[in-house]
Amino acid sequence: MNRWAKRDFDAHRVNRKKDKIAILGGGMAGLTAAWRLSEPGWQNRFDSITVYQRGWRLGGKGASSRGENGRIEEHGLHVWIGSYENAFTLIRECYAELDRATTDPEAPIRTWDQAFTPANDVGATDRWDGEWRLWLGRFTGNDELPGEPDASPADMTAVRFVERALALIIDFSVSLRAMGDTGLALSTSAEHLTPQRSLDTVQRAVLAATAAMADPQPENATAVDALNHALDAIRGTLDYERRADHRLTWTLLSLITATVRGVMADRLMTDPRGFRAVNNEDYAMWVLRHGAHPDVLEFPVLRAMYNMVFGYEKGHLERPTVAAGVGMLLVGLMFFTYKGAIFWKMTAGMGDIVMAPIYEALHRRGVHFEFFHRVDSLHLDASHQHIDAVTMGRQAWLAEGVDHYDPLMRVHGLPVFPKRPLAEQIQPRADLDGLESHFGSRDDVETRVLRRGVDFDRVVLAVSLGMVEVVAQELIADRPEWREMTEHVRTIGTQGIQIWLRPDHSALGLAAPAITTSGYIPPIDTFSSMPQTLWAEDWPKHDDPQTVAYFCGALDVHWSPTIDQTAYVDRCHQIARTEAINFLDNLVGVHLPGAVTENGFAWHLLAGVNGHRGEAALATQHLSVNVDPSDRYVLSIPGTDEYRLRPDESGYENLVLAGDWTDSGLNSGCIESAVLSGLQAANMILGHGRFHRIRGLYLP
Numbered sequence: 279m280n281r282w283a284k285r286d287f288d289a290h291r292v293n294r295k296k297d298k299i300a301i302l303g304g305g306m307a308g309l310t311a312a313w314r315l316s317e318p319g320w321q322n323r324f325d326s327i328t329v330y331q332r333g334w335r336l337g338g339k340g341a342s343s344r345g346e347n348g349r350i351e352e353h354g355l356h357v358w359i360g361s362y363e364n365a366f367t368l369i370r371e372c373y374a375e376l377d378r379a380t381t382d383p384e385a386p387i388r389t390w391d392q393a394f395t396p397a398n399d400v401g402a403t404d405r406w407d408g409e410w411r412l413w414l415g416r417f418t419g420n421d422e423l424p425g426e427p428d429a430s431p432a433d434m435t436a437v438r439f440v441e442r443a444l445a446l447i448i449d450f451s452v453s454l455r456a457m458g459d460t461g462l463a464l465s466t467s468a469e470h471l472t473p474q475r476s477l478d479t480v481q482r483a484v485l486a487a488t489a490a491m492a493d494p495q496p497e498n499a500t501a502v503d504a505l506n507h508a509l510d511a512i513r514g515t516l517d518y519e520r521r522a523d524h525r526l527t528w529t530l531l532s533l534i535t536a537t538v539r540g541v542m543a544d545r546l547m548t549d550p551r552g553f554r555a556v557n558n559e560d561y562a563m564w565v566l567r568h569g570a571h572p573d574v575l576e577f578p579v580l581r582a583m584y585n586m587v588f589g590y591e592k593g594h595l596e597r598p599t600v601a602a603g604v605g606m607l608l609v610g611l612m613f614f615t616y617k618g619a620i621f622w623k624m625t626a627g628m629g630d631i632v633m634a635p636i637y638e639a640l641h642r643r644g645v646h647f648e649f650f651h652r653v654d655s656l657h658l659d660a661s662h663q664h665i666d667a668v669t670m671g672r673q674a675w676l677a678e679g680v681d682h683y684d685p686l687m688r689v690h691g692l693p694v695f696p697k698r699p700l701a702e703q704i705q706p707r708a709d710l711d712g713l714e715s716h717f718g719s720r721d722d723v724e725t726r727v728l729r730r731g732v733d734f735d736r737v738v739l740a741v742s743l744g745m746v747e748v749v750a751q752e753l754i755a756d757r758p759e760w761r762e763m764t765e766h767v768r769t770i771g772t773q774g775i776q777i778w779l780r781p782d783h784s785a786l787g788l789a790a791p792a793i794t795t796s797g798y799i800p801p802i803d804t805f806s807s808m809p810q811t812l813w814a815e816d817w818p819k820h821d822d823p824q825t826v827a828y829f830c831g832a833l834d835v836h837w838s839p840t841i842d843q844t845a846y847v848d849r850c851h852q853i854a855r856t857e858a859i860n861f862l863d864n865l866v867g868v869h870l871p872g873a874v875t876e877n878g879f880a881w882h883l884l885a886g887v888n889g890h891r892g893e894a895a896l897a898t899q900h901l902s903v904n905v906d907p908s909d910r911y912v913l914s915i916p917g918t919d920e921y922r923l924r925p926d927e928s929g930y931e932n933l934v935l936a937g938d939w940t941d942s943g944l945n946s947g948c949i950e951s952a953v954l955s956g957l958q959a960a961n962m963i964l965g966h967g968r969f970h971r972i973r974g975l976y977l978p
């Protein structure tokens with residue numbers, strides 16, 4: 279019996295009072311922990327479950343709210359991968375329980391499948407002959423659905439990897455057909471390339487690969503030899519030097535083959551650490567070590583994978599890096615185990631579609647939310663075995679007659695988070711905007727100290743990693759593993775740009791109406807067209823956008839508590855503005871060729887721009903500069919994985935950890951990691967094993 283289970287057993291035996299649970303931080307991980315802890319019957323086990331959240335919104339790095347014209351303003355571009363089994367399970371449970379069709383028929387989104395839409399048009403940008411071009415990959419959907427109740431998890435095995443790798447190549451070949459005479463199908467070779475010819479070439483290559491693998495091999499040949507044989511056969515059929523499409527095909531094969539070879543050579547299938555065994559190496563370096571051609575370093579899908587996890591060592595954009603095991607796990611999950619579609623996009627903001635429904639369902643279950651509570655520090659007891667107290671700044675009093683803050687308002691009937699606190703529910707105070715910022719004013723209405731045995735018994739620490747360094751100083755000083763974790767697991771600033779354009783996707787020249795692409799020139803390397811969200815906004819008829827473009831990337835800025843905070847924030851905003859304008863004026867053409875003029879970006883096409891250009895025009899759109907310690911993205915760089923603490927490894931009896939920074943088995947900054955971590959934190963408190971009711975196979 280583990281120690282929590284024993285504790286529950288003892289509690290039952292002596293009829294001890296029920297525990298109070300304090301969840302510090304209401305991002306995806308904290309909300310997930312609350313979700314699992316508050317499953318029906320929870321009041322028999324716990325006295326109370328309370329989520330403490332600074333400011334007025336839930337969702338953290340996945341928060342969004344509504345600005346002018348009801349427009350959706352995201353913290354950053356978010357898509358869900360079709361293999362986020364645990365996240366989809368949670369959100370499907372949530373919508374089913376909410377039963378909006380009965381309880382809130384006014385809400386235009388009532389079910390999970392109205393909230394998410396499959397998105398199979400995925401692109402990567404590729405440099406060929408000095409020019410950037412877009413490679414549009416149209417992935418084949420399947421008739422599975424993510425998060426299906428009772429579905430068997432899609433574990434990744436070597437056999438599955440190889441099987442799905444071949445299917446990927448077929449998808450790739452189909453994507454070449456979609457390019458027509460533009461994009462990468464253009465060739466520097468003298469002969470004119472028709473789409474059909476490029477398709478034929480790739481299909482021949484795939485056949486060659488399959489035939490080579492099926493060929494009887496010499497007795498002592500291994501599967502690796504068969505792969506090498508296949509690769510050589512393919513290279514022989516291609517015009518590698520002169521044809522972009524051929525080079526892409528072969529580089530993809532080289533990457534996949536080296537990965538499969540590496541899995542075998544490093545015996546990852548039998549190593550008890552699984553993919554984790556190679557987390558001290560960078561993924562690209564690892565595939566090179568296993569025989570990948572050096573050109574794979576420029577392969578758009580590889581660069582896109584790095585971009586997806588903002589993978590830059592110490593934030594330096596010229597040093598891309600991601601731990602090999604994490605990289606492989608992500609590639610495998612993304613390409614080989616997706617359900618329905620490779621990506622699922624939200625049909626409104628992430629705050630609207632994910633955080634608000636979870637809040638509503640939790641509130642209905644009886645979970646308390648204490649908004650306007652900023653955690654300042656955790657304190658240990660004399661034995662250094664428990665969290666004994668938590669100091670918080672209460673940022674605002676509720677208005678007279680208001681017994682709890684209801685954080686949602688409605689746009690088109692949909693419950694959403696507003697951009698500013700709902701002033702009528704709180705007593706007037708200055709600097710409302712600063713309540714969600716570490717750099718905002720600290721004129722709290724009171725200092726509140728939660729005490730063990732009075733206000734809480736167990737704590738879920740669900741603030742982000744950047745904030746752990748701020749609030750957990752006593753723990754960091756007390757235990758070397760906390761010190762090492764905060765020293766080695768690092769974060770990076772990010773930026774998100776959203777622009778609303780009046781022309782539709784075809785006038786702007788988008789490769790596909792709802793395309794998502796990555797792998798472009800850093801820092802703003804990732805793009806997604808999100809027309810499926812526009813219905814939810816509230817623009818005036820004369821200025822109605824038909825297109826909304828989301829861009830995202832890293833922001834190479836370094837924060838420390840000792841620097842001048844105001845100057846730091848100003849500098850970060852200035853850098854982000856300059857990068858955004860440079861990007862729009864000089865680089866956006868690869869995504870939106872129809873928005874480019876001889877003089878740079880066609881600013882007049884923006885909705886709400888009121889005749890402005892440049893910086894003034896940008897100010898009318900949405901720029902999210904994510905440099906608050908809480909907002910910084912958690913990196914998965916080589917050699918850091920071993921320093922992550924598991925949700926059950928806080929070292930203190932009454933503390934569990936939840937967040938994408940913990941060792942959850944996925945160990946990358948994504949929604950699924952946050953959910954995995956939140957579930958594991960709850961499992962510990964509930965006395966279950968770490969992976970109880972967790973779907974899929976993750977790093978042990």
Ligand SMILES: Cc1cc2nc3c(=O)[nH]c(=O)nc-3n(C[C@H](O)[C@H](O)[C@H](O)COP(=O)(O)OP(=O)(O)OC[C@H]3O[C@@H](n4cnc5c(N)ncnc54)[C@H](O)[C@@H]3O)c2cc1C
Nearest residue numbers: 303305306307332338339354356357653742937938948949
């Ligand atoms: C720009 C960007 C784009 C991304 N895109 C994707 C994507 O497309 N797909 C994907 O899967 N993932 C994406 N991610 C990653 C994803 O958003 C995160 O992994 C996930 O949201 C992390 O959740 P969390 O609960 O661990 O942490 P957080 O979201 O950081 O939650 C921490 C919570 O604690 C609160 N908090 C912090 N400090 C305090 C304090 N002192 N007192 C009280 N409360 C506090 C915060 O306000 C927040 O609510 C992206 C991240 C970024 C930054």
